[in-house]
Amino acid sequence: MRALLLIWSLAPLLWQLYTSFQPPEALVAPAGAAAAQWTLENYRQILAGDPPFWRYLLNSTVVGAATTVLTLLMAVPCAYGLQRQRGALRLGVTLALLAAALFPIVLLFLALLELARALGLANNLLALSLPYTALSLPLAVLVLRAAFAEMPQELEDAACLEGLNLPQRLRFVLLPLMTPAIASTAILVFLLSWNEYPIALTWISRSELLTLPIAMARISGSSLYSIPYGAYAAATVLGSVPLLLLVLVFQRSIVAGLTQGAVKG
Amino acid sequence: MSGINALLMLPALLLLAATFLLPMVRYAWMSGHASSVVTGLMAIPNGGANWQRLLQDARFWQDAFQTLRFAITSVGLELVLGLSIALLLHQPRRGRGLLRAITLLPWALPTTVMALGWRWILNDPHGPINALIIRLGGDSYGFLITPSTTWLFTVLADVWKTTPFVALLLLAGLQSIPTDMVEALTLEGASRWQILRRLTLPLLMPFITLALLFRLAQALGVFDLIQILTRGGPAGSTESLAFYAYLNAMRFLDFGYSATVMLATFALLVLLSLGWILLQRVGSRRTA
Numbered sequence: 349m350r351a352l353l354l355i356w357s358l359a360p361l362l363w364q365l366y367t368s369f370q371p372p373e374a375l376v377a378p379a380g381a382a383a384a385q386w387t388l389e390n391y392r393q394i395l396a397g398d399p400p401f402w403r404y405l406l407n408s409t410v411v412g413a414a415t416t417v418l419t420l421l422m423a424v425p426c427a428y429g430l431q432r433q434r435g436a437l438r439l440g441v442t443l444a445l446l447a448a449a450l451f452p453i454v455l456l457f458l459a460l461l462e463l464a465r466a467l468g469l470a471n472n473l474l475a476l477s478l479p480y481t482a483l484s485l486p487l488a489v490l491v492l493r494a495a496f497a498e499m500p501q502e503l504e505d506a507a508c509l510e511g512l513n514l515p516q517r518l519r520f521v522l523l524p525l526m527t528p529a530i531a532s533t534a535i536l537v538f539l540l541s542w543n544e545y546p547i548a549l550t551w552i553s554r555s556e557l558l559t560l561p562i563a564m565a566r567i568s569g570s571s572l573y574s575i576p577y578g579a580y581a582a583a584t585v586l587g588s589v590p591l592l593l594l595v596l597v598f599q600r601s602i603v604a605g606l607t608q609g610a611v612k613g
Numbered sequence: 614m615s616g617i618n619a620l621l622m623l624p625a626l627l628l629l630a631a632t633f634l635l636p637m638v639r640y641a642w643m644s645g646h647a648s649s650v651v652t653g654l655m656a657i658p659n660g661g662a663n664w665q666r667l668l669q670d671a672r673f674w675q676d677a678f679q680t681l682r683f684a685i686t687s688v689g690l691e692l693v694l695g696l697s698i699a700l701l702l703h704q705p706r707r708g709r710g711l712l713r714a715i716t717l718l719p720w721a722l723p724t725t726v727m728a729l730g731w732r733w734i735l736n737d738p739h740g741p742i743n744a745l746i747i748r749l750g751g752d753s754y755g756f757l758i759t760p761s762t763t764w765l766f767t768v769l770a771d772v773w774k775t776t777p778f779v780a781l782l783l784l785a786g787l788q789s790i791p792t793d794m795v796e797a798l799t800l801e802g803a804s805r806w807q808i809l810r811r812l813t814l815p816l817l818m819p820f821i822t823l824a825l826l827f828r829l830a831q832a833l834g835v836f837d838l839i840q841i842l843t844r845g846g847p848a849g850s851t852e853s854l855a856f857y858a859y860l861n862a863m864r865f866l867d868f869g870y871s872a873t874v875m876l877a878t879f880a881l882l883v884l885l886s887l888g889w890i891l892l893q894r895v896g897s898r899r900t901a
Contacts, residue, residue, distance in 0.1 A: 350701065354715060363741055429617070429620070429621030429622040433618040449827075450886075451633060453834070454836040455855065455858075455879055456632065456636045458858070458862050458872060459872075463635075478628070482628045485629055486629070489625060514617075542723065543721075543723040543724065545836070545837040550863070561726065564723070565840070568728075568732070568841050580733070581733065584727075584730055588722055591721045591722055592721075595718055600710070602721075603717075606785070
């Protein structure tokens, strides 16, 4: 069973890896005709493109980093406030956050595109992090709220007695104890931003500003039948490697974040 | 004291309102107007003509059917597979962390990336599956060009990508079940199947509901996958509501009608979610 699960998860990825090292002729050769030849040509091709492929990775990283920072800056106070709040407002905000977390992003694109045009935010990577922050906030607040709930009240009372104000209590007492939850949140937000498609598709049109998902879609836009699959597979591999590393290294944080938000949200 | 809490929540809530609420209000307004190339992109009130058109739009209803078919099939499969994987990952074994990380990989990759990957895997006749069929002496199959079956392969790609998410949520649920309850039942002589049905599944229900609602909402809004894998084809057989709304806005430049389709999709989503919650209520009352 375990082996089956491994094959199911990995086989499509390994096939991309294999394809990325094959010359184009080998990919369309009749089955069994050509012996495997290995080449780096596909990688050379996409890295020499205009703009070169690493540019998309850089763009996605910039948006992801900006989104993560902005989300944490807004989610931490919100989660703290929500945890301290009692009564109808607490319930209302929690339900609204859950509803927003479930909402399919794609249904927002048209109105957000109008907004971007009206405010001159199109074709701006940092501006893109605004809607991304909004999309990330529901999950981020729910995860961080759960973490605040685990902080003993006595701790904060003691800090109050020592005369620390709210920003100081957060900065020096509470947040240092919440590092795991903050790390989980940051990774989930980064993943969401790295993978988002419909909004980036409609906000960004200049080719040197494309994020990874839309750059991939552009490659596919050429034609349904004549896709440079070798080059494409190389792009898939390069686009996946940062995420593979992220998931392998931070697997525990990702799982903790997802489940904390779910269990206690 | 309560005022401070509200103030702390305010920035986040304002941004959320601007991103989620404002579009819905805007769509409600747009759906009451004609706003397309015909009107020179000017919004002119048209007295509900968009909604009348929606009722008679065969393409909308076909897409609604196809979207439901896609969502119900993939979410159903994801729940069954996700539960099996969660049970598998729950067993204490060495290397569990690594297995969990690898299981998670498909979920972490951008949909567009793997949608193109699947297009290559399902390619006719050069993809690996068809290569294998040919080598075994069969005829290659047009996975993505056969109107009657192509939707099944959009389901396959979706199940591959999102089952890990469902599995993880359910795994969290399994871990919240006290082990001494399982041990007690085992001592009483309950079989593994009985434990699963009488203890595990009922306790897991909140998690199943959460996973189901989340996945249902995402599947009813399926867009990236369809746009990259099939472009709604062949012959419109995989076109989803979200993709139709997108085409109306970006290809046909009919913004009033696009907003109407989006609102209708949203309404469908709300109805289905409420339906499930209601069904659950009735079900739990009966067992209680």
